[in-house]
Amino acid sequence: MPEQKAQEMLYQARDFAEKAGVTVRALHHYDHLGLLKPTRRTEAGYRLYAEQDFARLQQIVTLKFLGMSLKQIKLLLQQGHFDVLLQLQIQRQAMEEKRRHLDRAIQAIHGAERALASGEKPNSEIYKTIIEVIEMQTNTEWLKKYYTEDQLADLAKRNTPEIMEKAQNDWAVLIQDVEANLQEDPASPTAQSLAARWAKLVEGFTMGSPELAANLSSLYKDEANWPTTFKKLYSDEVEAFIKQAMAIRKQAG
Amino acid sequence: MPEQKAQEMLYQARDFAEKAGVTVRALHHYDHLGLLKPTRRTEAGYRLYAEQDFARLQQIVTLKFLGMSLKQIKLLLQQGHFDVLLQLQIQRQAMEEKRRHLDRAIQAIHGAERALASGEKPNSEIYKTIIEVIEMQTNTEWLKKYYTEDQLADLAKRNTPEIMEKAQNDWAVLIQDVEANLQEDPASPTAQSLAARWAKLVEGFTMGSPELAANLSSLYKDEANWPTTFKKLYSDEVEAFIKQAMAIRKQAG
DNA sequence: CTAAAGTCTGACGTAACGTCAGACGCAAGG
DNA sequence: CCTTGCGTCTGACGTTACGTCAGACTTTAG
The missing domain is CATH 1.10.1660.10 (Multidrug-efflux Transporter Regulator; Chain: A; Domain 2)
Incomplete structure (x- = not known):
């Protein structure tokens, strides 16, 4: 009172x-x-x-x-x-670093969940799998099989670490959304909106370059040679669903 | 040894x-x-x-x-x-919440930086400004002037909090990038790539709906009536630059 | 053999309170 | 006037993951 x-x-x-x-x-x-x-x-x-x-x-x-x-x-x-403003900026940078750490940890768990759920790894190797995912995040050597050094350098220049990590997260969110809507008709507005987001993310990566798009495509076709933890970024169901939705989108579009 | x-x-x-x-x-x-x-x-x-x-x-x-x-x-x-996997999932959710908090804090600082840098607020009101930004993040009442309830509900359904916050960040990053490249020719590949990203973000918001696009446009024209902290999301220079780049993009595309 | 390094076991310090514990304040009912 | 019940006050210990001495050894290179 x-x-x-x-x-x-x-x-x-x-x-x-x-x-x-x-x-x-x-x-x-x-x-x-x-x-x-x-x-x-x-x-x-x-x-x-x-x-x-x-x-x-x-x-x-x-x-x-x-x-x-x-x-x-x-x-x-x-x-x-x-000098409050300066302090705030310093603070912001520190927080952005924390966020990067969080992002990597979240992605690592996501990756391990997928790898284990897909059944390609036994549950008992959970720790190994997590470590693999974490290492994959900082080691992109394997990508050299599909892209030229020039292309990778170009991608690295355009895509800062933050953008890359955010993109990873964009994909994870989108894939979740797709999984939640697998029962939809691929022609439905919901499905089409998902397809639009999908296309947008792909374009965000290739940035309109046909060479990059071609390499990306060859990378996806060579599924057998991916590092284990990259396998099954999305399930076959998701792939099939998106394929259909994209086909309809092109037709309509 | x-x-x-x-x-x-x-x-x-x-x-x-x-x-x-x-x-x-x-x-x-x-x-x-x-x-x-x-x-x-x-x-x-x-x-x-x-x-x-x-x-x-x-x-x-x-x-x-x-x-x-x-x-x-x-x-x-x-x-x-x-039950390690279960624990990991629980852990991930906790981390995602932390991430959301970090995002909001980072955005708040960004917002305050912009508001103060634009000179519309004296430096002495720094705390008030920050509080305004934080409140704006959770209070979207003012948007009702430009969108119908239906549209807002639809946006809210499609754009989960995570996506919204990420989008906000996408914009912040993009605007920074644009600011760093204002000296470029709007027809240059760099500028065009920025314009592509810009268009992508806009499309990500309107999701292809012409009504939403129209409302978004009317919102931007009514700058005088925005809440103070929303002002100057980007500078006039950035706006002019993107306008030019987008014009060239349309011509070319 | 000695000096330089490395190791060991406590033990206190850190950040921001949560959570008692024991003692006191204050207003209402009996 | 006294008792409840509720609120407040001041310590003081607990929490987390070590960092940082301090004092006493051990091991090793010269």
Whole structure:
């Protein structure tokens, strides 16, 4: 229950905490760190927070959402905002690196799930399979069988690591979506929309170059020689479904 | 230096650690936790690791890469692999959530950077601006001015949160790339490739629907009424450049 | 034999609170 | 006036995965 004190609106710990979506214990903690001291205390020592405290708490919560440590936050808030932006940019770069790590881990699990689900690997080799997937992510030697050095260099220049990893994820999401819609008619709008996304991803990789498209095609035909973990990026059902949908798309298109 | 002991190859702490890319201290720690005990000890108490220990250490490192805690790893390794896959899937979901959080934070910083760089907001309002960006991510009320409920519902159904966030990021990356190539001739291959990516993203949003494309266009024309943080997703220079490149693209294509 | 390196076992420090525990404050009912 | 019940306060320990000493050995090269 908020307290009316003359002109000022004061909040007790619990109300104040709820208003900002944090716990009372967190308030204690911030107080302890000198990060946010309540405006006033009652004689008995109860913390009383005012509106201005709320603004500060907002900033703290926000910066925490952005991944900053309380120590950094304290520094930023006490030394004013003359380099907050720079700090944020540094912070962003750190987070982008974390995201790359997460992406690789997620992809690795996805890859292992597929390899094990396809039954080509026994469940007992789960660890080996995961390690293979992880190594495949950083080792692209095998691609040289299908592309010239020039083409790979060109791809590498155009596709930064971030874009590559995002593309991998795009594929994973799309394949999931397709799998969830295998019962659809390949001519249906849903299927056609999936086909459109598929075409878009392929084009995103070849970037309109017919040579690349040709090599990509030869790569896919040579399934027998792929590294084990690349096998079964998608199931035969998915392949068949997309093939049909694409045929209809071309006809319509 | 590895020790030759009859038929067995034994490694001392440091060599073993380096072989696996961890620190000696980490080995102590794992030993302490009972996660990885060395095969043997010398009389003086020096740890000696064998090949079989290496396999186990590999698994530990791998699962750690996948974001598991040592406690979880210990459980998994001791109870055999009969539900490792399930654990991995659970783990993946947790990581995907972390990824979403990271994405939102990164986008928020990006958004604030743009808003501040464009000079429409004074640097002193940096916190307010960030909060606005974060709120805009979860509040799409303003879009209703341009799309019908039906269209928004349709978009929401087709574009899961993950896809939306990824798309936002796609745009950010592309815009960065364009900015880095403003000095190019809009007819150059580089520029045309950027234009292709641009068109692809637009199509990814409208999914081929002419109504959506029309609404998107009207949204962009009504720049004056966008929420502040949506302003200047890209600079006027970028807009002009892409306009030219797209014109040439249409002509050529 | 000595100095330089490597190893061992504690033990404290880190980040951001969660979770008691023990003591006190405050308003309402008996 | 006293008792409940609920809220708050101040420690203080627990958590995670080691990093970083510190003090005492062991091993090895010269």
